[in-house]
Amino acid sequence: MENIVGGKSALVWAVHLSVGLLVVLWLFPTVGLFVSSFRTADQISSSGWWSSLGEVQQNLVLRAADPDEFRVERDGRYVVEGTLFEEGVAAKITVWGTSSRRIDEFKPGDVADLKKGETITVDAVGNYLWSGPEERMKGRGQRVFVTAQTPPDFTLANYDNMLFEEDNLEGMSNAFFSTLTVTIPATIIPIAIAAFAAYALAWMEFPGRSLLIAAVVGLLVVPLQLALIPLLKLHLGIGIGKGYLGVWLAHTGFGLPLAIYLLRNYMASLPRDIIENARVDGATDFQIFTRIILPLSYPALASFAIFQFLWTWNDLLVAKVFLIDATGETTVMTNHIVELLGTRGGNWEILATAAFVSIAVPLLVFFLMQRYLVRGLLAGSVK
């Protein structure tokens, strides 16, 4: 921007600020779900996720230890000592009290007079010292009302429950493996078919070539909604039925136009000299393709593979039509999540975790292979 605005640094700051604002706006939704997936059901329903990042102020009612069991005699008085919080809780008490009507009566370190010689004092981290004459130090432990700042508290229990709990019928592990099973063949097979066709369309001369390319460009935008009923009828008719084979074939068919288009454009841009030299040296088309073109086309292959992977992993419609039958034995993660949305609409700890299990893999692929994704996008949008 420097050369445009010259010395106007206010504009530069405005640019930085607005980009920052946009980035925050775009990240905010995902971060919300991500943070929620590490909170317990109680935490999620008691406060917004944004408040869990800082310290949370909580009002708690706690009780000193049972005097009949823990009191010790010291200088003629009976004393009970201990800490109000369970072990591992790093809360900081700001105010406390001994009556529910005045919960902010004392500061940490103050001594509360409980009448008839009985006193109790509580410090900032919850250690208390409660003492009094023998007849007062019996029965139940003294109640203490504290207002405490608790630090952010996150747990992995949701993931444990959704992924590794074998008894959990709503768990994601089955759906995860089904999605994986759908995705990998559906990514690899179209590449094998498309690569040969792309080579023929890029480097072989034959009548009707440009017509075929135009047809591929046309098929690129045919909505797959049109293919649902006829293909389902076909699959049921020839005995494939609903299942993995059907969904693999469907994804292969739907992915082919983009695969051919991307690969053809890339192969056509390879230098003509290499191919012609190889021809002169007596290489056959099959050799040229496998020895020269295929290795050189690696970036385009990677681009398409990422596209197809993301598309099949994230797909709901094709899986619903071609894979998931009435028995509901096989499901994919997207479908599983939609079902959870219906049955567990308010249980955000389950929904957030389920969604993040399914989002995690594409996000990983995205951040590792972004370069190829961008390249594919640039080549794939019809100019």
Added chain:
Amino acid sequence: MHPALQGLITIILGVGGCLGYFYLANQILDKVIFPPRLDDAGRNINRANMVRPWLFLFPAIFALGLYLAYPVFETLRLSLTDRLQDGAFVGLANYQQMFGEDKFWEAMRNNMLWLIVVPAVSTAFGLLVAQLTDRIAWGNIAKSLIFMPMAISFVGASVIFKLIYDARPVGREQIGVLNAVWLQFEGGVGSFLFLRLLPAIILLGFALVVAYTVWLVLRPILTGRRRSGWWLSALQTALSALGIYLAILAVINTVQVFRIEHVYGQPQTWLTLPFWNNFFLMVVLIWIQTGFAMVILSAALRGIPEETVEAAILDGANPFQVFFRIKVPQIMGTIVVVWTTITLTVLKVFDIVFAMTNGQWQTQVLANYMFDKLFRANDWGTGSAAAIIIMLLVTPILVWNIVNARREMR
């Protein structure tokens, strides 16, 4: 058999089958059918080379034909038949029945709303981000973060936004951001600024931009200096009429913004507010598609010759003039491509509506309407008719793409 094992076998069979087919077919062609023997070696090699492309293409053509081309015609046929009468030909009865349904027109209306809003807003945001991040040091990180939603499934995004739109009863702590923000408004100055002035400014700005564009398009026609063919002029006039309609609508709604009574202090179930809930669903798609628009437009901006920008600066153009008068006209072609690509996505939008409202509360769209007819009502005729409507809406873009691709190859 375990599905994973089945998958592995399929990969091996699929890929091995492909390679084996290509290898063997080539061998048979060269060694058996047209062997380059002494007497007519040259002719046989030529013949073999005539056949070979079709060997390479056959699996792809077969799969494309069976999985994409054939279904188009089969769907068209199905839309003219009735499944309950054993597939008897019923003419346009399915279409008639569909056009008589309120739900269909609701889906059409909503789809049109999506078609106007989502491509426009996504492209505008994408262009904005692409321009802003163009020359700043951390631009690539910013772009990568805004691009990220592209990797998230529509279903995942639906869950993400359902949490944002979540509503709890009055008096409970709100866990959805939108309601938490909404409850901050109490009718004071802040409420006036954000709920009346800001929307009014946005609406007026929209009306102004549209009106200005219409003026730019119409001026050559009105002053009689048109150089293009009559059909292009007709198209431009039609689009201008639509633009004027939208601008007037925006102005009317600007007045409405000041007159509407807000219910302060009440948590809203956003997805059940008729009409407005459509926009809450659109936000999800805009959130995803902006990254796409940004990536493509960013590359286009980089491709603009530096001299044109420098010349404009030397002539004293300010940054806004440089952007709107120099850069945007040069990348107009790419903007149209982005716009049409997002339009295609919008026409097929299914998952978001299915997962968030399933077409309830007047949020139905065509793709979900069709799914409803097919798999819930089991009405293949009407479902196919709806699919054909989607195809018809896509067709102009399809033709335009093919024309462009052919022009580029020449």
